[in-house]
Amino acid sequence: MKGLRSHFVFSRNQQNGIFLLLLIVIVLQGIFYFMDYNPGNEISAEEDEIRKFQQEIDSIKAARAGADTxxxxxxxxxxxxxxxxxxxxxxxxxxxxxxxxxxxxxxxxxxxxxxxxxxxxxxxxxxxxxxxxxxxxxxxxxxxxxxxxSVNNRSFAQKTDLNTATAEELQQINGVGEVLSSRIINYRNKIGGFVDDIQLKDIYGLNFETRDKLTSVFTVKTKPEVERLNINDAGLLELSEVPYIGYELAREIIDYRLLHENIEDLRELSKIEGFPADRIDRIQLYLGADADF
Incomplete structure (x- = not known):
């Protein structure tokens, strides 16, 4: 009995150590008890973020697919x-x-x-x-x-020159009144004369059927002197003076040309934001790439 009692007799240092150990255990238990620790909430939050991110990716893919169609x-x-x-x-x-x-x-x-x-x-x-x-x-x-x-069977010689036609002559075509004839002549003066019949597409309010009637009676015979520019050699001011291309667009074309070193085909310009790709057939009357010369 005396030997058993000796096992429960501790020195002051040992008593202090036991007390400190008990204190640490109590503190740790208190931390775990009062702290709201829920790993499931963290996992759920991460899954929610991943789901939202995937939805954004899917919406971007859908938008791109619609734009490419x-x-x-x-x-x-x-x-x-x-x-x-x-x-x-x-x-x-x-x-x-x-x-x-x-x-x-x-x-x-x-x-x-x-x-x-x-x-x-x-x-x-x-x-x-x-x-x-x-x-x-x-x-x-x-x-x-x-x-x-039968009117469409007129030969080139039988047609009237579109660059010299008067407003009264243009108004002889069904569908062309004073307003349209005035627009045609004003636009003709603005660009220095039509280079090709296809430029009638630029006349506001002139629909396909009326334009077809016009070109069955009128056509470009006396073309203005137009020097067709090589887009790979033309300077900024030269490009800015080309119909359909202003100064800002000319600068964009120069930047694109420098970036790609050369432009093989004018259709490449459709990649430039703001380029009037629907007028490429008329722009080709004034511009060309190396292969066109």
């Missing part, structure tokens, strides 16, 4: 421009075949004939042909007899 509107395939053909996915060779065919005053009157002229693949034709819009006299010849299109 080209919306096609009905159009007459006889008037496809280089830029329009490019956006549809046609190659330069296919577009050139169509333009050469049209230069002979020939017309494409069906999807099958379009494929025969251009050489587009069956898959390409299946995608774009549902949007072909031919004149009603083609799709319904009974309604529009052939003799009504």
């Amino acid at each position: 080209l919306k096609i509107y009905p159009f007459n395939p006889n008037y496809i421009t280089d830029y329009r053909a490019y956006t549809l996915g046609m190659s330069l060779e296919e577009t050139d075949r169509l333009h050469k065919f049209r230069e002979g005053d020939n017309w494409v009157n069906s999807a099958e004939e379009f494929q025969k002229v251009t050489g587009v693949s069956d898959s390409m034709l299946a995608v774009i042909s549902p949007y072909f819009k031919f004149p009603e006299w083609v799709t319904n010849p009974r309604t529009f007899p052939k003799q009504k299109t």
Whole structure:
């Protein structure tokens, strides 16, 4: 009994050590008891943040997918421009075949004939042909007899020069009144004379049908002296004086040219923000890349 008692007799230092140990244990228990520690809440918060971040990524992907989708509107395939053909996915060779065919005053009157002229693949034709819009006299010849299109058979010599036509002469065309004739002449004076009939597209309020009637009677014969600029050599001031291109856009083109060292095709300019890509067919009258010279 005496030996057992000796095990419970401690010195002052040992007593202090035991007391300190008990105090530490009590403090730690108090910390765990009063502290609101819930690992599940942290995991839940992280999962919520990840979910929100994934939703943002999905919305960005959806927006980009919508922006990259080209919306096609009905159009007459006889008037496809280089830029329009490019956006549809046609190659330069296919577009050139169509333009050469049209230069002979020939017309494409069906999807099958379009494929025969251009050489587009069956898959390409299946995608774009549902949007072909031919004149009603083609799709319904009974309604529009052939003799009504005889005015389109005028030769180049029989047509009146668009650059010398008076307002009174222009008003002889059905659909062209005082307002439109005045706009045509004012715009003609502004650009120093029409270089090509296609510039009639820039006349506000002049729709396709009326423009077609105009070009069946009028055409550019006396072209103004225009020096076509090489876009890889032209300076800032020269570019800014080109119709459709102002000073700010000219500076953007110069920056793009320096960044890419050279511009192989004018269609590259559509990558520049604010560039009027829908007017590329008219801009080509004043500008060209190295391959065009």
